[in-house]
Amino acid sequence: MGDPMRIRAQAKDGNVLVRILMSHEMESGQRKDSSGNKIPAWWIQEVTAKLNDKPVFSCEWGPAISKNPFLQFTIKGGKAGDKVSVSWKDSKGDTRTDEATVS
Amino acid sequence: MQTRRQTLKQSAAAAALVAGAGLLPQHALAFNKAAFEAKSLHDALKDLGVSGDPVASADVTLTAPDIAENGAVVPFALSTKLPDVKALVLLVEKNPNALAAVFQVTPEVEPNFATRSKMGETSDVYAVAVTKDGKALFAKKEVKVTLGGCGG
Numbered sequence: 001m002g003d004p005m006r007i008r009a010q011a012k013d014g015n016v017l018v019r020i021l022m023s024h025e026m027e028s029g030q031r032k033d034s035s036g037n038k039i040p041a042w043w044i045q046e047v048t049a050k051l052n053d054k055p056v057f058s059c060e061w062g063p064a065i066s067k068n069p070f071l072q073f074t075i076k077g078g079k080a081g082d083k084v085s086v087s088w089k090d091s092k093g094d095t096r097t098d099e100a101t102v103s
Numbered sequence: 104m105q106t107r108r109q110t111l112k113q114s115a116a117a118a119a120l121v122a123g124a125g126l127l128p129q130h131a132l133a134f135n136k137a138a139f140e141a142k143s144l145h146d147a148l149k150d151l152g153v154s155g156d157p158v159a160s161a162d163v164t165l166t167a168p169d170i171a172e173n174g175a176v177v178p179f180a181l182s183t184k185l186p187d188v189k190a191l192v193l194l195v196e197k198n199p200n201a202l203a204a205v206f207q208v209t210p211e212v213e214p215n216f217a218t219r220s221k222m223g224e225t226s227d228v229y230a231v232a233v234t235k236d237g238k239a240l241f242a243k244k245e246v247k248v249t250l251g252g253c254g255g
Contacts, residue, residue, distance in 0.1 A: 015213065028221060030199060045134045056211035062139040064195060064203040064221045066176045072217035073206070095107075 007100035009084040016078035016102050018049065018057075020071045020086055028063040044069060044088045051075050052082050063091075078102055139202050144194050144229065147202040151192065153239040157231055160185070160240035165230035166217075167244045174222045174248040181206065181230035182215040185240060188232045191216060197226035208232075222248045 003023035010017045022044065029041025041063045049057035056075050075084070080102050087097040138150035148157060166180035181191045191214060193204040198221070206216040214232075222228075225248045231241040 028199075030223075051211070054211070056209060058207040058209065059216070060134055060139070060205045061218075062200055062202050062204065064198050064200065066219040066221055070178075070217070070219045072180075074213040074215055076211055076213060 002096070005086055005088075005096070005098040007084060007086055007098055009078075009082075009100045009102040011078060011080045011082075011102050014077065016051065016075040016082065016084065018071075018073055018075060018084055018086075022047075022069045022071070022088060022096075024067070024069060024088075024090065026063060026065055026067045026069060042091055044090045046089045047071060047086065048088075049073075049075075049084060049086045051078050051084055053085075135205065138205070140200060141202060142200060144196055144201045147194060147200075148192075148231065148233075148239055151190070151202075151205065151233060152237050153231075153233055154237040155239075157229075157239035157241045160232070160242065163191075163230055163232045163240050163242040165228060165242040165244050167228055167246050170247045170249065171222060172249055174224070174250050176219050177222050177246060177248070178217065178219050179228065179230075180215070180217040182213075183208075183230075183232040183240075184214075185232050185234065187235045188214055189235050190233045192229075192231040192233060193218070193220065194229040194231060195220060195222050195226050196229065198223050222246060224248055 006021040008019045027042040031039045043063040047059050082102040085099040089095045138147050141147040162184045164182045171177040188208045191206045194201045203220045208214045227243050228246050229241050229243045231239050
């Protein structure tokens with residue numbers, strides 16, 4: 001759903017630096033619409049990542065994380081040509097997975 | 104639709120695999136609703152399994168701007184040099200719900216994460232390292248917000 005994640009995975013000093021820009025509204029549940037009703041919260045709750053099909057990363061987010069979330073982490077080991085896949089799941093149960101090759 | 108179902112199945116299988124391998128602590132697998140709905144710092148940490156009061160530590164680092172021009176997008180980086188850390192946690196004290204993010208510190212990643220969060224108003228922001236035995240060590244910084252990021 002939405003636009004693909006932009007994933008940059010770079011091999012550096014024996015590790016892989018992963019930077020991701022996701023496309024998601026990340027509605028905090030605090031905003032009100034023009035009638036004064038609160039817009040319901042809707043946000044990415046879990047993000048996981050794998051290096052060549054091995055789970056390596058996991059985090060949980062609250063609705064405070066900014067719209068179109070940015071995420072950066074470093075996988076130990078890994079080299080150019082490896083595959084990094086990133087998945088997220090949001091508060092409505094929607095999920096998305098995108099992949100990138102380590103450069 | 105088929106593709107999505109496959110993806111969902113794979114995600115569930117991966118989660119089960121990780122659980123079986125004991126890579127992630129049991130309580131961390133299900134989204135920790137209570138912790139993310141807690142209002143205060145203290146309650147959020149308690150819901151994350153922290154016992155006792157958090158202690159300031161020079162071995163936990165929070166990188167954050169002194170002034171956030173746009174409270175909707177404030178960049179943060181959290182890291183730690185401590186061993187036996189199971190999670191690095193980002194909390195914004197004055198937000199409606201203090202807990203912003205929980206990063207699992209697995210053996211496969213550096214204990215170093217960055218993201219961007221909303222801040223409703225000027226507030227202390229905390230990076231907390233939660234150790235395997237439930238202790239919390241933190242670094243904090245006051246971040247001034249000129250335009251709040253939570254709404255209105």
